Amino acid sequence: MLAELDPLLHSQLRLGIMSILMSVESAEFTFLKEKTNSTAGNLSVQLDKLSEAGYIHIEKSFKGKKPLTTCKITNKGIKAFEEYVNALKQYIKP
Amino acid sequence: MLAELDPLLHSQLRLGIMSILMSVESAEFTFLKEKTNSTAGNLSVQLDKLSEAGYIHIEKSFKGKKPLTTCKITNKGIKAFEEYVNALKQYIKP
DNA sequence: CTTTTTGGTTTATTTTATAAACTATTTTAT
DNA sequence: ATAAAATAGTTTATAAAATAAACCAAAAAG
Numbered sequence: 001m002l003a004e005l006d007p008l009l010h011s012q013l014r015l016g017i018m019s020i021l022m023s024v025e026s027a028e029f030t031f032l033k034e035k036t037n038s039t040a041g042n043l044s045v046q047l048d049k050l051s052e053a054g055y056i057h058i059e060k061s062f063k064g065k066k067p068l069t070t071c072k073i074t075n076k077g078i079k080a081f082e083e084y085v086n087a088l089k090q091y092i093k094p
Numbered sequence: 095m096l097a098e099l100d101p102l103l104h105s106q107l108r109l110g111i112m113s114i115l116m117s118v119e120s121a122e123f124t125f126l127k128e129k130t131n132s133t134a135g136n137l138s139v140q141l142d143k144l145s146e147a148g149y150i151h152i153e154k155s156f157k158g159k160k161p162l163t164t165c166k167i168t169n170k171g172i173k174a175f176e177e178y179v180n181a182l183k184q185y186i187k188p
Numbered sequence: 189c190t191t192t193t194t195g196g197t198t199t200a201t202t203t204t205a206t207a208a209a210c211t212a213t214t215t216t217a218t
Numbered sequence: 219a220t221a222a223a224a225t226a227g228t229t230t231a232t233a234a235a236a237t238a239a240a241c242c243a244a245a246a247a248g
Binding site for chain 4: 007011012013038039041042045046049064065066067
């Protein structure tokens with residue numbers, strides 16, 4: 001029987017966010033917005049979901065006087081991502 | 095920038111259906127139901143969507159006097175699946 | 189100084205996925 | 219023979235998600 005796909009990761013935008021965060025130390029909101037080609041609203045919502053699940057850590061600070069949102073994947077997030085990829089391979093292997 | 099993921103394929107159940115249909119000549123409704131571990135209702139709905147998109151072909155006949163629904167992936171479906179897999183690889187490559 | 193841009197959040201709307209209810213036939217048990 | 223349960227689905231309703239639209243505060247530009 002086919003494996004379950006973590007529904008939190010099985011979403012284009014959240015998967016994109018996690019994929020990027022897997023490959024960098026940390027990423028700013030605007031960077032993620034550009035890379036994922038998403039709207040700010042959608043990105044904000046999805047980042048919150050990943051954060052609530054403990055998959056990422058969000059830090060809100062200021063760059064000068066502008067708000068700055070910085071995201072970083074957590075160990076839990078890394079593990080979840082890796083498990084998701086393994087499950088997914090069952091579906092897409094030739 | 096990250097590639098688009100065909101939303102019709104980016105759904106656990108529909109991806110599971112397509113994944114199975116990629117590996118067999120054809121499959122019966124009950125077989126798909128068992129393999130994907132889905133409810134009949136959900137399976138019925140998702141098969142219709144794949145069929146409407148032209149990704150699969152559904153044939154309804156009878157086995158004796160019981161209804162028999164047989165599904166087969168189309169060329170268009172194969173192409174879409176392959177493109178989806180390629181796009182997905184962008185997201186999950188290490 | 190008022191308009192636009194930046195960097196977001198919140199709320200509303202649309203779309204999806206899932207579940208529940210239903211139909212028709214068939215098999216099993218009484 | 220017939221009531222109960224199982225098979226093979228479909229249709230409709232509900233819950234959950236994704237997306238878009240509206241909004242806010244501060245800063246930069248004209």
